[in-house]
Every structure is written in C-alpha cells, then in structure tokens.
Amino acid sequence: MSIHLLRRIMESLLILLGITLVTFLLLYLLPADPARQIAGRSATVETVENIREQLGLNLPLYQQYWHYLTNLLQGDLGRSYLQKTEVSELIASRLPATLLLMAGAIVCELIIGLTLGVISALWRNSRTDRILTLVSFTSVSAPQFVIGILLLYVFAVKLHWVPIGGYGTFAHLILPALTLGILGAGWYARMMRSSMIDVLEKDYIRTARSKGLSRGRILFRHVIPNAILPIIAMIGIDIGLFMSGIVVVESVFSWPGIGQLAWQAIQRVDIPIIMGVTLVSACAIVIGNLLADMVAPLVDPRIRIR
Amino acid sequence: MKKHVLGPVALAVLGLTAPLALHADDAANGGSMIVTYKDDVSTLDPAIGYDWQNWSMIKSLFDGLMDYKPGTTELINDLAESYTLSDDGLTYTFVLRDGVTFHNGRAMSADDVKYSLDRVTNPATQSPGAGFFASIAGFDEVSSGDAQSLSGVSVVDPKTISISLSRPDATFLHVMAINFSSIVPKEVVEEFGEDFGKNPVGTGAFELTDWTLGQHLIFSRNEDYWKEGLPNLDQITFEVGQEPVVALLRLQQGEVDIPGDGIPPAKFVEVSNDEQFKDFIIEGGQLQTGYITMNVKMPPFDNKIVRQAVNMAINKERIVRVINGRAVVANQPLPPTMPGYAPDYEGYAYDPDAAKAMLKEAGFGEGFETELYVYNTDPNPRIAQSIQQDLKAIGINASIKSLAQANVIAAGGEADQAPMIWSGGMAWIADFPDPSNFYGPILGCAGAVPGGWNWSWYCNEELDAKAVEADAMTDAAKSAEREQLWREIYLSIMEDAPWVPVFNEQRFTMRSPAVGGEDAIFVDPVHVPVNYDYVYSTAAQ
Numbered sequence: 001m002s003i004h005l006l007r008r009i010m011e012s013l014l015i016l017l018g019i020t021l022v023t024f025l026l027l028y029l030l031p032a033d034p035a036r037q038i039a040g041r042s043a044t045v046e047t048v049e050n051i052r053e054q055l056g057l058n059l060p061l062y063q064q065y066w067h068y069l070t071n072l073l074q075g076d077l078g079r080s081y082l083q084k085t086e087v088s089e090l091i092a093s094r095l096p097a098t099l100l101l102m103a104g105a106i107v108c109e110l111i112i113g114l115t116l117g118v119i120s121a122l123w124r125n126s127r128t129d130r131i132l133t134l135v136s137f138t139s140v141s142a143p144q145f146v147i148g149i150l151l152l153y154v155f156a157v158k159l160h161w162v163p164i165g166g167y168g169t170f171a172h173l174i175l176p177a178l179t180l181g182i183l184g185a186g187w188y189a190r191m192m193r194s195s196m197i198d199v200l201e202k203d204y205i206r207t208a209r210s211k212g213l214s215r216g217r218i219l220f221r222h223v224i225p226n227a228i229l230p231i232i233a234m235i236g237i238d239i240g241l242f243m244s245g246i247v248v249v250e251s252v253f254s255w256p257g258i259g260q261l262a263w264q265a266i267q268r269v270d271i272p273i274i275m276g277v278t279l280v281s282a283c284a285i286v287i288g289n290l291l292a293d294m295v296a297p298l299v300d301p302r303i304r305i306r
Numbered sequence: 307m308k309k310h311v312l313g314p315v316a317l318a319v320l321g322l323t324a325p326l327a328l329h330a331d332d333a334a335n336g337g338s339m340i341v342t343y344k345d346d347v348s349t350l351d352p353a354i355g356y357d358w359q360n361w362s363m364i365k366s367l368f369d370g371l372m373d374y375k376p377g378t379t380e381l382i383n384d385l386a387e388s389y390t391l392s393d394d395g396l397t398y399t400f401v402l403r404d405g406v407t408f409h410n411g412r413a414m415s416a417d418d419v420k421y422s423l424d425r426v427t428n429p430a431t432q433s434p435g436a437g438f439f440a441s442i443a444g445f446d447e448v449s450s451g452d453a454q455s456l457s458g459v460s461v462v463d464p465k466t467i468s469i470s471l472s473r474p475d476a477t478f479l480h481v482m483a484i485n486f487s488s489i490v491p492k493e494v495v496e497e498f499g500e501d502f503g504k505n506p507v508g509t510g511a512f513e514l515t516d517w518t519l520g521q522h523l524i525f526s527r528n529e530d531y532w533k534e535g536l537p538n539l540d541q542i543t544f545e546v547g548q549e550p551v552v553a554l555l556r557l558q559q560g561e562v563d564i565p566g567d568g569i570p571p572a573k574f575v576e577v578s579n580d581e582q583f584k585d586f587i588i589e590g591g592q593l594q595t596g597y598i599t600m601n602v603k604m605p606p607f608d609n610k611i612v613r614q615a616v617n618m619a620i621n622k623e624r625i626v627r628v629i630n631g632r633a634v635v636a637n638q639p640l641p642p643t644m645p646g647y648a649p650d651y652e653g654y655a656y657d658p659d660a661a662k663a664m665l666k667e668a669g670f671g672e673g674f675e676t677e678l679y680v681y682n683t684d685p686n687p688r689i690a691q692s693i694q695q696d697l698k699a700i701g702i703n704a705s706i707k708s709l710a711q712a713n714v715i716a717a718g719g720e721a722d723q724a725p726m727i728w729s730g731g732m733a734w735i736a737d738f739p740d741p742s743n744f745y746g747p748i749l750g751c752a753g754a755v756p757g758g759w760n761w762s763w764y765c766n767e768e769l770d771a772k773a774v775e776a777d778a779m780t781d782a783a784k785s786a787e788r789e790q791l792w793r794e795i796y797l798s799i800m801e802d803a804p805w806v807p808v809f810n811e812q813r814f815t816m817r818s819p820a821v822g823g824e825d826a827i828f829v830d831p832v833h834v835p836v837n838y839d840y841v842y843s844t845a846a847q
Contacts, residue, residue, distance in 0.1 A: 032712035033757065036719060040356050040434025041747050041759040042737070046449060047436055048757050050429040084349040084503050085519070093519035157555055164559065165552045166545075167521065254548045256520035264345050269712035 008293060012286040019282045020072070023275055024065050032269045033057075034081045055081075068275070077279070078272035080265075087276035091258055095280075097167055098257030101180065101250070102242055104173045106235060108181025109188055114231070116185065117192020118224065124197060132189065140186035144245050148179045148252035165254035176253040180245050184238060191234060195227040202226075236292025240285035335527070337843020338541035339563040339821045341836075342548040342556070347523060349503030350514065352488035353426040353433040358735070359566065361485060362833040363544070366525065366537070368488035368508030371400050371419065372479050376837050377826025379593075379643070379739035381479055385414070385489060385509065395474040395780040402465045406532045408491045409513040416467040421492045423469075424448070424455045435486030438737070441475035474778040476788060480738035483832075511537040511839040520547060525838070538823075538842035554816070558583065563818040566835055571685045574630045577816065590829025591643050592813045593736035595636055595744070598678075598693060598806040599718070599727045599762035606674055607725060613803040615664035617654035619700045620806050625692050629685050633809035639744055639796050641810040643831075645785075646741035646792035653800065653807075662700045673701025679717055679724040681731035682708040689808075690728050718761035727761050739831065741792035742777050749799055764804035769795050820844055 035052035036043075052058050056067060071078065077087035116136060120129045139147075155175060156164040162171045199205065200223060208218050246259035254260075258277050265273035349355050352364045373384035383389070386400040406414045426433045427448045439445055443458025458470040471478065481487060494507040506514055511533065512525035525542040544566070548556070553565035554573055558580075569577055569587070578584055600607040600616060607613055622635040637653025640646055665671065678697075680690040690706045697704045704726065709717070711732060717723040736743045747753040751770050753760030772795050779788040799805070815828040815835050822844045827837040 030713070031716045032710070033716050033719070036715065036757050037712055038432055038434065042437040043434055044437050044440075044449070044752075045755055045757060047429065050451075051432050054430070054432065079500070082348050083346060084351070084354060084500065090519060097520075152552070157559075164556050164561070165548060250547075251549060252552075254545075254552055256547050260547050261346075261520065267710065268345075269710055 005294070008290055012290055015286055016279070016282055020069065020275070020279060021065070023278045024068060025061075027271050027274060028061055028064075030269065030271075034269075034271060037269070038081055072279075077276040080270050080273050082268055082270045083273070087272050090261060090273065091276055091280055094256055094258045094261050097255060098246060098250070098259065100173065101176055101246065101255055101257055102239065104177030105180035105184065105242060106238070108177050109184040109238070110231075110235075112181055113185035113188025114192050114228070116189035118196060118219075120189065120193040121196030121200065121227075122219075129193075133193075136186035136189040138186075139182050140184075142183065144179060144183055144248040145252060147182060148176070148249055151175050151179055152252065165252075167254070167256050172253075172255075176249050176255050179249050179253075180242060183245055184241065187238075187241075188231060188234070191231055192227060195230050196223060199223050199227045233292040233296040236288040236290075236295065239288030243281040243284060333538050333823070333842035334846045335535070335538055335842075336540055336846035337821075338539055338543065339818075339841060339843065340543045340545060340561070341564045341566045342545045342553040342562050343566040344546075344548060344550060344553075346520060346546050347517075347544065350506040351503030352485045352490065352506075352508070353422075353431050353435070354503055355485065356434045358834045362830075362836060362838060363523075363525070364485045364488065364506075365510070365833050366512045366542075366838045367506050367510040367514060368485070368490070369406075369510055370483055370485070370487040370489060371402075372483035372487075374483060374739075374832045376840050377824060377830050379831050381483060384483070385419075386482075389479075391780065395778075397468060397470045398478065399462070399466060399468045402467065403532065404465070406509050407530055408494075408509055409507045409528060410491065410494060411530075412491060412493075414489060414491075414509055415464040416461040417464070418489050418491060419467045420455075420459050420461050421495075422489045423459050423487070425490065425495065426486050427456060428454065433486060435484065438481045438484065438486060441471045441473055441478060441481075443470045443472045445472070474780045476777050476780045476785075477738065477740045477742050478780075480740050480743075484737055512542065522546065533839075537839040538846075539838070542838055557816065557818055560818065560820070563821045564836060565816060568835065569814055569816055571629060574632065574814075583816070586819060587814055587816050588825045588828040590813045590815075590826070590831070591641070592811060592829070592831060592834070593641050593644055593739055594811045595639055595641050595734055596633070596808045596811060597636075597639070597729050597734075598808060599724075599729065600804055600806070601721075601725050601761070601763050602802075602804050603721050603763045604725045606668070606670055607676075609668050610802060611664050611668040612670060614654065615661040615668065615700065616697070616702070617803050617806050618657045618661040618664070619702075620693060620696050620808065621656055622808050623656070624696075625689050626809055628688050628692055629809075629811075632814060633811045636807040636810045638800055638807055639749065639805060640741055640792075641736075644736065644739060644741055644744070646789045646796065648793045648797055651797060651800070654803075658696070658699050665700055665702075670701070673703065675703045675705070676725045677707055678704040679707045679709065679714050679727040681711050681714050681728075683711075683731055686728060686730040689730055693728060715759075718759070719757040721756065721763055724761065729761075735834075741789070741796070742773065745773050745792075745795065749804070762804035764799070764802065766798070766802065769798055822847075 035048050035057055038051050039048045056064060079086055080090060116132050120132045123129050152175060155161045162174050166172050205222060208222050247263050250257045250259035251263050258280060262277040343359055347360055348357060350360060350364055350367060352368045355364050369385050371384060371386040373382055374380060375382050385403055385406060387403045389398055389400045391398055402416060408414060425431055427436050427439050427445060429449060429451060442456050444453060444456040447453035448456055460468050462468050488508060491507055495502045498505045504517060511528055511531050513528050515526040516524040523544040527537055527540045550565060550567040550570040553562055556562040557565055578587060600613050602608055626633050626635060638648060638651055678690055678693060680686050687708050694704050694706055714727060718727050734744060734748055747759045749760060749764060750773060751765035751767060754763045754765040772791060776788050776791040813829045817828060821841050823841045827840045830837040
C-alpha cells in the first residue's frame with residue numbers, strides 16, 4: 001500500500017510538472033506582449049524594453065521556464081502583471097470561497113443525484129424513470145450560464161428569497177451551490193440508478209426479501225449502502241469536473257473564488273495568474289483522483305491495489 | 307431642507323429635483339454609497355494605475371499640483387497655491403498650499419513633490435505614464451538609468467518647487483494634473499515597496515481603510531482634508547466581481563448606487579425606458595474617438611485613394627444605431643469638445659457608389675481581400691460586422707479577426723500584421739484635454755514603431771515638425787494660434803486618411819435615488835466614471 005501510494009504521488013508530481021510545461025508553452029505562444037501591456041500606450045520603446053528586462057521576458061524560453069520552476073519550488077508563484085500583487089496572495093484570498101462553494105455543491109449534488117437515482121431505480125422503466133432520465137441528461141448538458149441566470153432571475157429577482165449575487169452568508173451560497181449541484185447531479189443519478197439496479201438483482205437482496213424484511217429496511221439497510229460504494233470514489237473525480245464549472249458559476253453569482261479570478265485573468269491575459277490558477281486547479285484534480293483511488297479500497301475491500 | 311416640515315410626497319419630489327437644486331458646497335456631509343465593478347481593482351499606486359476603473363479612485367485618494375474644475379476640463383490649481391512661468395517659457399515655479407497633510411498625518415512639502423516626480427520617471431517604477439514627463443530637464447538621463455533624480459526639478463524651500471523643462475511644452479500644466487503626478491509620501495512608499503498600490507497613502511479626499519482582495523474596498527472620509535466641506539460622503543464601498551447585468555438588477559432593488567461598468571449594452575433600451583429609473587441616467591460627452599485604422603504600410607492601404615474610398619464606404623449612422631445611439635458620428639480624429647476641433651469640416655461623405663468608383667480608379671475595380679481585427683467584447687464584434695457589410699458593398703471582402711484585447715494590441719504593434727483594426731474597447735480617450743494628446747502615440751511617427759500604438763503606421767515628418775512647433779507655444783496669448791495649428795495638422799491627416807473616424811462615444815452613468823450631485827460630476831470628463839468627492843447622500847440632506 002505505501003509503495004503504491006508513493007508511486008501514485010510520484011506520478012502525480014510528474015503530471016503537475018507536465019502541466020506547468022504545457023501551460024507555459026501555450027502562454028508563451030500567445031501573441032500578446034506583457035511588457036507592452038504594462039508599459040501602456042504612451043510608453044517609449046526603451047520603457048517597454050526596460051520592463052521586459054526587469055521581468056526576464058528577454059531571456060530564452062528554457063531559462064524563463066527554469067526561473068519559473070525554481071521560484072515555484074520556493075512557493076513563489078510570481079507577481080500579477082496587471083494586479084501588481086503576489087499570485088499566491090491572490091489565490092489564497094480566494095481559495096476559501098471556492099472550497100466553500102465546492103462543499104456546498106457536492107452536498108447539493110449528492111442529495112439531488114442520489115434521490116433521483118434511487119427513485120429511477122425503484123420505478124425502473126416507468127414513466128417517472130423516463131422523465132428523470134431525460135432531466136438528468138438535460139441537466140448534465142445544460143450550460144451553467146443559463147441555469148445560473150435562470151435561478152438568479154426566479155429566486156433572487158422575482159421571489160426575493162435570496163440575495164442577487166455576493167458572498168458572506170448562507171443565503172449567498174444557496175444559488176451558486178445549487179447551480180453547480182444540479183449540473184453534476186445528473187451523473188450521480190445515472191450512476192446511482194445503475195448501481196442500485198445491479199444491487200437489487202443480487203442474491204442477498206432476494207434472500208432478504210424472502211426473509212420477510214420490510215421494503216424500507218431492505219432499501220436502507222441493504223440496497224443503498226451497497227449501491228453507494230462506487231459513488232464515493234466519484235466525488236474525488238468530480239472535483240476536477242467542478243473546476244471548469246466554477247469559472248462560469250462564480251462569475252454569474254459574483255462569488256469571489258478562484259474561478260472568477262481565472263476568468264478576469266484570462267480576459268486580460270495576465271499570465272502569472274493564469275499559470276497559478278491552472279496549477280492550483282491541476283493540483284485539485286490530481287489530489288481528487290488520488291483520494292478517489294485511496295478511499296475506494298477502504299470503503300469496498302473487494303477493490304485491491306496492486 | 308428640513309425633513310420634519312415636509313410631508314412624504316414633498317420629500318419624494320425633492321428627492322428627484324435635489325440634484326438640480328443642491329450644489330456640492332451646501333450639501334450636508336454624511337452617508338455612504340456602494341459602487342460595483344466586474345473586475346478586481348488592479349492597483350491604487352498613482353504612478354502605475356492606468357485604467358478607467360482605478361483612475362477616479364486614485365483621484366480621490368491623491369492630489370497633484372494641478373487639477374480640473376469638477377465636471378469640466380478647465381485647469382485649476384490644486385496642491386499648488388500659485389505658479390509662475392519664466393519669460394523663456396522653460397521654468398515653472400510652484401508655491402505649495404499650507405496645511406496639507408498625508409493620510410498618515412505628516413505635512414506635505416516640496417521634497418515630496420520632487421520625490422514623486424523622480425519616482426514616476428524612474429524606470430524601476432515601471433510607470434506607464436513616465437513618457438508624459440519627457441519635457442522635464444534630465445528626463446533622458448533618468449529614463450536611461452544614468453541618473454536617479456530629475457535635474458530639472460529642484461526644491462527651493464519647503465513650500466516652493468521649481469521645474470525646468472528642456473523644451474517649451476504647452477501641455478505641461480495638464481501633465482501636472484494627471485494621476486501620474488500625484489504626490490506620494492516617500493516613507494510609506496519605501497515601507498511597502500511594490501505593495502504601495504495596495505496600501506496607498508495620499509493627501510486626497512478619501513483614505514483607503516479596507517481592501518479585501520476579490521471582494522471589496524472601503525474608502526473613508528479624510529477628516530483632515532484641506533478642501534473645506536469635502537468630501538460629502540463618509541464612506542464609499544467598491545464591491546468587485548459583480549457582473550454588470552447583476553449590478554444593474556441590484557441597483558433596481560436598491561442594493562447598489564452606481565454600476566461602475568455602466569449600463570450593459572443589451573440592457574440599455576430597457577432601463578432608459580423604465581419610468582422609475584430613466585431620470586437617474588445621466589448623459590455626458592467624453593474626449594473619445596472610435597476609429598478604424600488602415601495600415602499604410604500594407605497594400606492596398608498604402609494607396610491613399612483606397613483609404614479615402616474606405617472612408618466614404620462606412621455607414622457611421624448605422625454603427626451608432628448598433629450601440630443604441632450612444633455616440634455621435636465623427637468625421638475627424640478630435641472629439642467635438644476638444645480644443646482644435648474643426649466644426650466647419652465636413653469630412654468624407656457616406657457615398658458607396660463614389661467609393662466604388664474610387665477603388666476602380668485606384669486599380670481595385672474587382673475589390674480585394676483583407677482582415678479586420680477587433681476586440682472580442684460586445685458590442686465590438688457587432689460593429690465589425692456592420693463595417694464588414696459596408697466594405698462588402700464596395701467589393702472589399704474583410705474577414706473579421708475577433709481576439710482578446712492584448713492580442714489585438716500586439717497585432718497592431720507589428721508593421722505587417724493587422725491591415726485594419728476597429729479600435730472599439732481600446733479607442734483613444736484623452737489623458738488630458740489638449741489636442742496634442744491625440745497625436746503623439748497614435749498618429750505621430752513616435753508611435754509608428756514596433757510595439758507602438760500607431761496602428762495605422764502613419765508617419766508624416768512634416769506634421770511631426772508642426773506638432774513640435776504647436777507644443778512649443780506656451781504663451782497663453784497664443785492659444786488660439788496654437789489651436790489653429792493643431793486643427794491644420796488633423797485636417798492634413800484626414801486628407802491622407804489613415805483612419806476612418808467613426809464616432810465619439812457618449813457616456814451614460816446610472817445612479818440610484820439614494821445619491822445625488824450635479825449631473826456634471828456623474829459624467830465628469832476627468833474622473834471616469836464619477837467624481838466621487840462631490841457625490842452626496844440624499845438621506846443625509
């Protein structure tokens with residue numbers, strides 16, 4: 001187990017290194033010159049050159065990348081070109097909001113997804129099942145922007161139940177978490193449905209039924225606990241899926257997380273922030289996958305690690 | 307205006323008419339307001355901040371030697387109590403106001419003025435405004451790193467500073483009024499280093515009391531402000547990360563006072579027809595021109611007749627309609643409110659048939675293919691489509707390249723990249739109200755270099771010489787002559803047609819009924835979007 005863990009961590013580090021290289025290359029190829037952006041429209045050519053030199057942008061690519069890596073190892077993500085602040089400071093100030101939103105979204109996702117999945121499986125092939133299948137497919141493929149604006153319009157603007165965007169109280173969290181949750185819930189519903197159907201056909205369920213156990217007891221004691229096992233590993237992987245949704249949802253709901261930071265940086269081609277946020281997201285995905293791998297055998301001993 | 311003698315109806319009526327009746331001088335202090343922005347505030351360091359969002363915030367935190375009369379482009383003294391100009395037009399001597407203190411309580415002196423000018427011109431500061439100070443003696447030495455201090459700036463005594471120029475410069479007092487000339491305290495700058503922009507200390511009407519990254523900034527009233535009775539508000543909260551559409555909804559619900567990013571184009575018609583809010587939308591001009599550049603170094607735009615034909619092919623009225631009429635049609639580079647504007651000049655008429663004939667005359671009877679670069683945010687791609695349609699009508703097939711702002715700027719700065727650029731979203735807004743500010747970087751030879759902002763790559767040395775001559779006319783008695791010279795320069799440019807001037811954008815600021823002030827301060831030409839110092843709370847009145 002510990003060797004496996006070590007190997008997985010090494011692999012993860014290599015993946016992260018690869019991501020820094022690819023992101024660095026992609027941003028380097030962008031036809032936008034940060035020195036010119038900083039220097040502004042009234043700057044002389046000498047001023048631009050001077051700034052380029054101070055930022056080390058005149059160095060060959062491999063040297064720039066090496067500087068980036070050595071700084072990274074010391075925990076230095078660089079300084080934003082346009083916001084003039086340490087990237088680590090910017091990310092640290094926004095990470096709590098994003099983590100809170102993710103936690104809220106996972107709760108929404110599990111509640112909605114699992115409930116729909118259980119209902120679908122119990123009434124398999126009925127009209128309810130077909131409608132729920134349609135709903136879960138639609139929700140998975142719906143643009144976050146549309147769902148977000150729709151919820152905002154109905155619950156904040158028309159009904160005044162929750163505030164229109166912002167951050168700080170539980171009421172602020174409801175809509176963005178729900179938007180992200182609805183979008184992910186479809187996957188959980190599908191997973192839960194098939195997992196439930198699988199369990200329902202197992203011999204031990206038939207035995208339980210023949211023993212005369214009540215329907216509720218069979219469901220909550222035997223079916224759901226067994227059907228839910230594969231779902232747990234999915235939560236880890238889900239963190240990766242969230243990263244893309246979070247950019248849009250945070251922008252729509254004025255949620256001050258790293259998704260919003262990323263969106264602002266992309267629009268303004270603020271390379272150090274884009275690099276920093278990409279790296280943090282990549283870490284989240286890698287750690288999520290790692291956790292999923294590690295937790296799976298703990299909850300289901302049939303899964304063995306070789 | 308005492309509340310207890312008025313009934314609720316009368317109060318409501320007064321609430322609406324108050325902006326007309328009340329002047330900043332007699333407005334009662336107190337109250338607060340909330341302004342929203344989509345993007346984070348970048349920096350509040352006056353030597354570095356150079357976007358329309360932080361521009362007016364910096365103006366409220368800092369003061370300079372000169373300023374403008376609120377709501378106008380009229381120069382007035384600010385931290386300078388008075389100034390004199392030597393007979394040769396080369397040395398300005400400023401006498402500083404008494405009793406001005408920084409937010410940290412220390413008295414401001416002439417040493418601070420010298421330190422601030424040395425700092426902004428020092429290449430290590432990376433100030434985008436350093437170039438504005440090029441006429442101060444010793445600028446070249448500081449700029450190249452050979453000197454640390456401007457030889458032309460000297461402290462005469464703690465209350466007097468003398469600034470010598472290397473050449474007469476009629477725009478110098480305007481330069482002393484822009485944010486880059488703000489006075490900063492040396493000890494605070496040295497304490498915070500690169501983070502001074504997050505911990506700004508100036509002499510301005512407000513001081514920064516809280517900045518929660520990604521969430522909000524709080525400006526509080528400077529109780530020791532040297533201007534009597536100002537600012538009016540006790541507090542301004544700038545909430546960041548708010549989408550403009552969401553900000554507008556919040557304003558309509560009474561949660562927000564000013565949407566800093568303005569009214570989103572898609573919502574403009576709706577709010578301007580809204581009975582409840584249409585009176586709270588204030589319109590004003592701005593020193594801005596939106597234009598199409600044609601790269602005179604790239605064929606076939608190296609042919610003057612082709613450029614003139616394009617000028618005649620563009621239906622500017624329709625483009626103005628695309629942005630819901632939020633602009634006036636332009637026919638020359640200078641906007642109408644700028645000195646030097648030629649009111650009698652008729653420009654190129656919209657005449658596609660004549661344009662087509664001219665293309666034929668230039669040898670392009672069959673038309674040609676080209677590319678139109680555009681910044682990819684609304685409404686710019688829609689404007690580009692309108693331009694594309696007009697060009698198509700005379701046989702020019704322009705493919706639209708819709709890119710991020712930084713990429714358009716990068717393409718414009720290469721001599722062989724962008725044949726045509728629609729300037730929208732990056733269009734020139736004057737740094738100060740003087741005709742010379744529309745020339746140097748965007749139409750003069752100095753800007754027609756790799757990485758420059760003269761995207762049409764137009765360089766006419768004869769006009770450059772005339773521009774230098776015009777800027778040397780520092781004598782106030784010659785201002786009409788100087789204006790005339792600038793007028794001639796811009797009309798000569800139009801003859802060569804490196805641009806199609808399309809429109810001069812109008813500004814629209816929306817405010818909530820909870821805040822008031824003269825209309826002019828909500829569309830202040832210098833403080834964009836709003837002159838925060840003069841806004842008052844209607845609840846405090």
